[in-house]
Amino acid sequence: MANFLQAVEPSIPQRNLSGLIQAIASSKNELELHAAIMEMVGEYFDVQRWGIYLLDETSHVKVDDRGIPDVCLKDNPVGRYVVERHAPAHEEIILPAGNWQQFCSREDHAHVMSGPIVHSGRLIGTLNLARAQGKSAFNANDLADLSALCLHLSAKFATLQTNQKTTTNTEFSSRLTPRELEIAQLVAQGLTNAEIGEKLWITQNSVKQALKRMFKKLGVSARAEMVAKLQP
CATH class of the missing domain: 1.10.10.10 (Winged helix-like DNA-binding domain superfamily/Winged helix DNA-binding domain)
Structure with missing residues (x-):
């Protein structure tokens, strides 16, 4: 049994969200929260483009310089799914393989995944990830990790906004x-x-x-x- 475990263990990728979750929990304000995510999420998900988009009261978008341009957020099935269902998604669970390119042809956005940040029943932002051409598509494990991350982000934003009011x-x-x-x-x-x-x-x-x-x-x-x- 020991030999069998040693034989298969290297082929099973091991990732742990605890570092990201701890960084979210320890953030004292929105700026620290954004900085923590931007520092760690790229390596964790093996993405080449990523960003947090927060909608303000006039529906403007805050864009980080490593983020994903509007073409990947608007008028496409992935973005529509996240907005309508408040649930994370990537292009391969919504579109036939290869069809994402009709919405965005950029080589550094060959695969995209987006998750919702919600507060008081409304969407206040999204966490968006993109992998370059040649990288593997996002899978069920990536989606599960993004879902957990967005839950912690949503809870933290709610706490920070409550603290602002007090x-x-x-x-x-x-x-x-x-x-x-x-x-x-x-x-x-x-x-x-x-x-x-x-x-x-x-x-x-x-x-x-x-x-x-x-x-x-x-x-x-x-x-x-x-x-x-x-x-x-």
Whole structure:
């Protein structure tokens, strides 16, 4: 029996999600969470392109520079499956083999897999992975790992957003979306619109327009007044 186990053991790939899960659990804010995922997920899943996409209140998309362009997220069966079912998917469980290329012909996106990040019953983002041509397609084990990872991500985002609300004046913070609260916290730290945009992976103009909406919701006309109003 020992000889048999030694003979087959090398052919069984061993992967352990514990490192990724621990990195998620120990993240103190959304920026740390994003950094942890971006550092570890590429090697774990053996992917050449990957990214977290978070939808803000105006449906803009935050894109990491190693992420997957919009062509792989919109108007295709994989993306549609994730949005409609809030469940992870890769192209080979939805399309006949080879048909993914009609939606994206990029060689570094030969195989794609996407999983949902959900909060309060709605999709708030996705974790997207792509393998280059010549790499093997995603399989059932990859899908199971992504499903577990997305569950932990969704729970962590919910915890972080709840913590954001408890550190502000709930009378006024309840008027703001989670993304607006995140912007308000960075304003309170003294960051400029450009610096906020860089941290949140959105344009400087998006920050400016968000602040206008926030000022209107809170009945203020200046950044300092907004920060003071949100103090607990």
